Amino acid sequence: MGLRFFNIRVRMVLTLRTMRRLLCLIPWMGLLVSAVQGQSPPSEARIHYTHRGELTTPAFRIGEECYVALARINELNWSAVVAGSRVTVTAGPHKVTVAPKFHQGQTLIPLGAVLKELGGGTGWAQDDRTFEVWSEVIEIGVEDGSIRIKTSLDVRPSWLRLEGPAGLALDLSGARLTSRSKIGTSGSALVRQATPQTVRILFDKSSPAEPRKALPDLLREWEVPIVPAKGPEPARTPPETRSTGAKEPIQAPPPASLATAPEPSLGGSPAGVEWEPWDKQPPKWSGPLSPQAGPVRMTSDGPQSGSMLLKLSGPLPDAARFTRPEPSVLEIVLPRTRWSADALAGFRSASIKEAVIENRGKEAVLRLTLVRPMGLQLAHEPDGIHLTLIKPNVGDGKLAGKVVVVDAGHGGHDTGARSPDKKLNEKDLALAIANLTAKRLSEQGATVVLTRKGDQFIALKERSEIANRNGAHFFLSVHINSNQVANSSTGGITFYHQQDPVGMLLADCIQGEIAKVSGLPNLGTWSDRRIYETGFAVLRYAKMPAVLIEMGFINNSKDRARMSTADFKEKVAGAIVQGLRAYLGDGKQED
Ligand SMILES: [Zn+2]
Numbered sequence: 001m002g003l004r005f006f007n008i009r010v011r012m013v014l015t016l017r018t019m020r021r022l023l024c025l026i027p028w029m030g031l032l033v034s035a036v037q038g039q040s041p042p043s044e045a046r047i048h049y050t051h052r053g054e055l056t057t058p059a060f061r062i063g064e065e066c067y068v069a070l071a072r073i074n075e076l077n078w079s080a081v082v083a084g085s086r087v088t089v090t091a092g093p094h095k096v097t098v099a100p101k102f103h104q105g106q107t108l109i110p111l112g113a114v115l116k117e118l119g120g121g122t123g124w125a126q127d128d129r130t131f132e133v134w135s136e137v138i139e140i141g142v143e144d145g146s147i148r149i150k151t152s153l154d155v156r157p158s159w160l161r162l163e164g165p166a167g168l169a170l171d172l173s174g175a176r177l178t179s180r181s182k183i184g185t186s187g188s189a190l191v192r193q194a195t196p197q198t199v200r201i202l203f204d205k206s207s208p209a210e211p212r213k214a215l216p217d218l219l220r221e222w223e224v225p226i227v228p229a230k231g232p233e234p235a236r237t238p239p240e241t242r243s244t245g246a247k248e249p250i251q252a253p254p255p256a257s258l259a260t261a262p263e264p265s266l267g268g269s270p271a272g273v274e275w276e277p278w279d280k281q282p283p284k285w286s287g288p289l290s291p292q293a294g295p296v297r298m299t300s301d302g303p304q305s306g307s308m309l310l311k312l313s314g315p316l317p318d319a320a321r322f323t324r325p326e327p328s329v330l331e332i333v334l335p336r337t338r339w340s341a342d343a344l345a346g347f348r349s350a351s352i353k354e355a356v357i358e359n360r361g362k363e364a365v366l367r368l369t370l371v372r373p374m375g376l377q378l379a380h381e382p383d384g385i386h387l388t389l390i391k392p393n394v395g396d397g398k399l400a401g402k403v404v405v406v407d408a409g410h411g412g413h414d415t416g417a418r419s420p421d422k423k424l425n426e427k428d429l430a431l432a433i434a435n436l437t438a439k440r441l442s443e444q445g446a447t448v449v450l451t452r453k454g455d456q457f458i459a460l461k462e463r464s465e466i467a468n469r470n471g472a473h474f475f476l477s478v479h480i481n482s483n484q485v486a487n488s489s490t491g492g493i494t495f496y497h498q499q500d501p502v503g504m505l506l507a508d509c510i511q512g513e514i515a516k517v518s519g520l521p522n523l524g525t526w527s528d529r530r531i532y533e534t535g536f537a538v539l540r541y542a543k544m545p546a547v548l549i550e551m552g553f554i555n556n557s558k559d560r561a562r563m564s565t566a567d568f569k570e571k572v573a574g575a576i577v578q579g580l581r582a583y584l585g586d587g588k589q590e591d
Pocket residue numbers: 409410416417426479480
């Protein structure tokens with residue numbers, strides 16, 4: 001009984017739903033008819049969308065409008081809600097309600113109508129099939145030591161080094177100048193439409209603009225100070241001209257130095273704005289900006305640290321990095337950069353024995369041979385790379401007399417990692433290597449404190465506290481690695497804490513020596529942040545230079561066989577001692 005009654009109800013609901021659906025379709029069918037009858041039938045189209053270039057999103061041209069499927073507008077980072085015969089599109093903070101069309105079972109959204117509300121410019125390219133979308137330049141001002149850019153949609157900025165008369169250009173990809181664009185330049189810059197989708201700000205070569213802030217990936221409203229032009233003071237637009245709020249483009253005097261350069265047709269267009277058709281003037285640039293590096297100079301040199309500035313003509317396309325091929329050698333690598341010829345002219349430093357510059361492929365390399373091992377920090381600043389040399393306190397530079405805490409990992413109920421057959425425990429192998437290291441260090445005259453001498457459990461924090469309480473100069477923690485899959489990894493790693501430049505130096509010195517004798521692959525030195533965001537507890541709490549050494553993988557049969565040998569344990573213990581001596585500059589015949 002109950003079942004039958006239920007069936008009837010379901011059938012009634014379905015019928016109502018079907019009817020509602022049919023009613024909903026009526027206005028849509030009307031739209032479809034208007035699309036086909038009133039205008040040319042939909043034809044397939046492409047979209048060239050601002051800085052994003054050509055989209056893969058299918059599009060249709062109906063009359064002068066370009067339509068995209070409702071189901072695909074997420075590709076424009078939009079969302080939409082259909083309500084009756086209207087669609088409300090949400091684009092960032094904006095909501096735009098438009099009338100859709102219906103074609104081949106799809107709901108189509110008029111792209112031009114939405115973009116008009118968002119302030120974007122649209123139009124069909126000459127091929128009649130490409131719908132171009134651009135960001136209108138609302139304002140560009142290069143004056144009073146700053147660049148000011150305002151556009152209606154996001155544009156992608158990039159610096160370019162030009163071969164022509166102008167030295168540096170800032171390209172705004174996806175942007176177009178219109179008659180409403182407000183352009184104001186001090187005379188040291190020129191604004192032009194370089195391609196239909198690129199607005200270029202050309203800076204006078206005699207006054208290279210140097211941004212004080214890294215370029216954002218995308219911008220819509222941006223103001224950034226630039227280093228004032230060198231040489232003669234550029235003519236500045238009087239402040240009252242800028243503050244009129246006039247909708248007309250600001251009339252700036254034509255830039256004299258650019259007017260004499262072979263950049264044609266500067267006259268005839270509003271000063272500071274060039275309306276050169278892009279196809280008649282193929283842009284001439286040498287690819288993405290490759291800044292020039294140099295000069296290199298020492299800005300300060302004290303007993304604990306030294307500062308250097310490596311000047312750059314523009315921002316680096318990629319981050320600078322450094323390597324330490326030897327404890328006393330640092331190589332600073334600037335990607336896609338060239339050295340200026342006299343970058344090292346007049347360079348002198350009491351901390352550096354030798355400085356060499358080299359263009360290696362697309363990289364500019366500065367090789368510094370230091371008077372002794374030092375830590376290094378790099379900072380990217382708008383004027384170039386700031387290098388800080390950290391000179392660790394090594395006392396008399398001798399291992400003898402130093403206090404070294406050697407920490408054998410795990411212990412007691414904490415076995416650490418285990419071999420797959422459970423016969424070999426990390427805690428035992430680590431203790432054996434720690435004890436051998438302690439013996440070697442004592443022989444060299446160092447005072448050694450072992451966190452554990454036997455098989456006992458010690459909390460992580462207590463291990464570093466032992467070092468802190470004893471006023472240790474070094475904390476060395478010995479471990480054996482393991483991972484999820486047996487035999488999938490091999491080799492040794494020495495960890496330092498976070499970004500600690502002195503810990504990194506100590507790790508480089510020790511791992512470099514271990515790699516020479518271990519017979520296992522060298523996986524290098526790693527920040528402990530690669531494992532845990534807060535790093536390893538034993539390194540975090542230690543107040544002195546501290547490293548954690550993972551000798552090899554206990555779940556790799558080759559590593560295990562090698563690490564089990566007396567030869568391995570003896571040699572890595574000796575290598576740890578050698579690494580400490582390298583760090584201290586001990587035993588080196590420097591003079
Ligand atoms: Zn461990």
